[in-house]
Amino acid sequence: MANIKEMAAHSQIDPRFGSGHSLCRGCGIPSIVRTVLSSIPGPVAVINATSCLEVATTRYPFTAWKIPWMHVAFENSAAVASGVEAAYHALKARGELSEPMTLVVFAGDGGTYDIGLQALSGALERGHRFIYVCYDNEAYMNTGIQRSSATPFGASTTTSPAGRAAMGKPEPRKNIVEIVAAHRIPYVAQAAMSHWQDLSNKVQRAYHAEGPAFLNVLSACPPGWGHEPRDAVRVVRLAVDSGYWPLVEVIEGHWRLSYRPSERVPVMQWLTLQGRFRHLFQPDQEEALEKIQTIIDDEWERMTQRDAQSASWFASEQARRWEVLPTLPDSWEPRLGEPMWEHFRKTPNPA
Amino acid sequence: MLEIRFHGRGGQGAKTASQLLAVAFLEAGRFVQAFPEYGPERTGAPMMAYTRVDERPIRLHAAISEPDVVVVLDPSLVLEQNVTEGLGSQGFLVVNSGGLGSRVILPDIEGIVLAVPADELAEKSGTRHANTVMAGAVAALLGEPSLEQLLGAVDDVLARLPESLRLHNRQSVQEGYTYGVNALRTLDASSAKKPVHPAPQPARDTQAAHGPKLGRAGALIRPGDYPVPLTGGWRMGKKPAVFLNRCVNCLLCWQFCPDGAVVVDGTTFLGFDYAYCKGCEICDAVCPTKAVVMIDEESPVGSLGQLKEVSAS
Ligand SMILES: Cc1ncc(C[n+]2csc(CCOP(=O)(O)OP(=O)(O)O)c2C)c(N)n1
Ligand code: SF4
Numbered sequence A: 001m002a003n004i005k006e007m008a009a010h011s012q013i014d015p016r017f018g019s020g021h022s023l024c025r026g027c028g029i030p031s032i033v034r035t036v037l038s039s040i041p042g043p044v045a046v047i048n049a050t051s052c053l054e055v056a057t058t059r060y061p062f063t064a065w066k067i068p069w070m071h072v073a074f075e076n077s078a079a080v081a082s083g084v085e086a087a088y089h090a091l092k093a094r095g096e097l098s099e100p101m102t103l104v105v106f107a108g109d110g111g112t113y114d115i116g117l118q119a120l121s122g123a124l125e126r127g128h129r130f131i132y133v134c135y136d137n138e139a140y141m142n143t144g145i146q147r148s149s150a151t152p153f154g155a156s157t158t159t160s161p162a163g164r165a166a167m168g169k170p171e172p173r174k175n176i177v178e179i180v181a182a183h184r185i186p187y188v189a190q191a192a193m194s195h196w197q198d199l200s201n202k203v204q205r206a207y208h209a210e211g212p213a214f215l216n217v218l219s220a221c222p223p224g225w226g227h228e229p230r231d232a233v234r235v236v237r238l239a240v241d242s243g244y245w246p247l248v249e250v251i252e253g254h255w256r257l258s259y260r261p262s263e264r265v266p267v268m269q270w271l272t273l274q275g276r277f278r279h280l281f282q283p284d285q286e287e288a289l290e291k292i293q294t295i296i297d298d299e300w301e302r303m304t305q306r307d308a309q310s311a312s313w314f315a316s317e318q319a320r321r322w323e324v325l326p327t328l329p330d331s332w333e334p335r336l337g338e339p340m341w342e343h344f345r346k347t348p349n350p351a
Numbered sequence B: 001m002l003e004i005r006f007h008g009r010g011g012q013g014a015k016t017a018s019q020l021l022a023v024a025f026l027e028a029g030r031f032v033q034a035f036p037e038y039g040p041e042r043t044g045a046p047m048m049a050y051t052r053v054d055e056r057p058i059r060l061h062a063a064i065s066e067p068d069v070v071v072v073l074d075p076s077l078v079l080e081q082n083v084t085e086g087l088g089s090q091g092f093l094v095v096n097s098g099g100l101g102s103r104v105i106l107p108d109i110e111g112i113v114l115a116v117p118a119d120e121l122a123e124k125s126g127t128r129h130a131n132t133v134m135a136g137a138v139a140a141l142l143g144e145p146s147l148e149q150l151l152g153a154v155d156d157v158l159a160r161l162p163e164s165l166r167l168h169n170r171q172s173v174q175e176g177y178t179y180g181v182n183a184l185r186t187l188d189a190s191s192a193k194k195p196v197h198p199a200p201q202p203a204r205d206t207q208a209a210h211g212p213k214l215g216r217a218g219a220l221i222r223p224g225d226y227p228v229p230l231t232g233g234w235r236m237g238k239k240p241a242v243f244l245n246r247c248v249n250c251l252l253c254w255q256f257c258p259d260g261a262v263v264v265d266g267t268t269f270l271g272f273d274y275a276y277c278k279g280c281e282i283c284d285a286v287c288p289t290k291a292v293v294m295i296d297e298e299s300p301v302g303s304l305g306q307l308k309e310v311s312a313s
């Protein structure tokens, strides 16, 4: 487990993602990227799908990335990662490379749920070893807030506008975690930018997975969701605490909730913070509001059932291998310039 | 060919200003072009817009790298970018001196530099945007298009705005134009030899003449090869500051700051880096002990935004 202080120290000793990018004021993506990258020991290479992250961090001739980074297109980041992984193994086999490498894909929901799904499915089925991180801001934000299949029911976007004829997106979002889990890969998880410790733990499990690992991480988007930049963390936390965004993991096919709010807050608290749901608070929209609560309740019910079904497996010896190892000795005092992450490399892979 | 390059931030209307001038020049019987270059299109992010004007059809469609006129809508950009890059010795630099104006040192160029208090003039006209003021001032400096043509362009380009807003914009164009005309009188007297209208340039109709100067696209850029662009100019009047005595060093501000603007030494919180902070206020929102406060941009602070608590007793 990497805590905030270790991540902060890591990001100074081994900077991987920096300042000077053009992501919006209050964007949720950078904290996800930093948490992911500073939870991974050893060298990392990043494949980035076309998205806000890609466009805003690599404004030619500048770059916010301090590690090898590659972008090819919107739809094929998982295929690119497959190729890079194959090349890595080939170079290693020829003796031209000996260092370990973790391959991380960052893609948006559009690039994952929609246009990149075929490439992703292929790569998962072939079993390439990489950590695929979908930062989910629930729409095509870079091109100006168009609906994606991750956009929730009722949300207004430029292509599912709320008005006289419609009340935002009429379809519920699709469940990408179930789709990915159906590929029977070793590790699948859903996380949120607000719950950084949970996210960091999940990244470390993904790192240890011998095969593809997938993380779907909720990321705030002030202009796209219609909230103040300062509320970015609060909005995402409410998504989790209302049960709209369950924090789950699927380990070797076994589902569990990694976090359970002590009491689920009414989804209204989450909805009212965001302009994309504003139209739902006009008269005559009770039905839509009820439907949103029902979608969430049903989903929560399904998750708790699955969680209960897996309880015995998670108590088993097999599950123990997935406990996140303490990655640093207790006595460790971080000092700048010290190769603290050497420790990681020496930590045996539990698998 | 006359080439005008606008420097602004996303949301300030540089694109509209470039279109206004183009449409007015069209009315004056010229061939025109106007287009923006955003890079990532974000509110607050630096962007450029271009206007080309000629007496014959324009076949060049590249970005403008050797402008005759540079218009800067946000003075903070002068600190962040080389806005006069490629500006010829007879060029004009027209800068909005509002907001940060007093702190901006205008670049020393051979051509004519004009500072326009465009924020003030816009406010006087009832709008928040300096772009139309600047368009008016540029037209006055160039002697073309006429005020009538510009006002016609306002109705055309801003046709979708409500009538009242359009009126405000007509007003601000007029303010800018008048300011420009008056400024011109003093400029004429003090720099009599400088031509007021850029001398006609030979048409540069080849893309090759305008190839990127930054190296080939597709080149490998290594970290550190290029300076990291500063993003402090994105702030809109507020900056974070910290009472260190209240800080419990939880580093939540560091965790959630999108811009890496929270300065940490090892594992110890130190303060804020104003060169990168975009002023989103997340650090203020997540700080559990209210150690972070948002204060006016101009308020004095210690290094890294540290504040001293004044005891109540
Ligand atoms: C094949 C293709 N179609 C469309 C685009 C235009 N495009 C660029 S980014 C983007 C939206 C990406 O959405 P998402 O993956 O959700 O990332 P976000 O912008 O929300 O971060 C689109 C449609 C493209 N680059 N390539
Ligand atoms: S549009 Fe949304 S996701 Fe994209 S940079 Fe802005 S805040 Fe981030």
Ligand code: SF4
Pocket: B240, B256, B257, B258, B259, B260, B261, B262, B272, B276, B277, B278, B279, B280, B281, B282, B283, B284
């Ligand atoms: S306001 Fe705070 S969180 Fe936002 S960019 Fe500045 S330092 Fe970072």
Ligand code: SF4
Pocket: B242, B246, B247, B248, B249, B250, B251, B252, B253, B254, B269, B283, B286, B287, B288, B289, B290, B291, B292
């Ligand atoms: S969030 Fe507040 S208490 Fe925590 S480190 Fe930052 S300033 Fe200190």
Ligand SMILES: [Mg+2]
Pocket: A108, A109, A110, A135, A136, A137, A138, A139, A140, A141
């Ligand atoms: Mg998206």
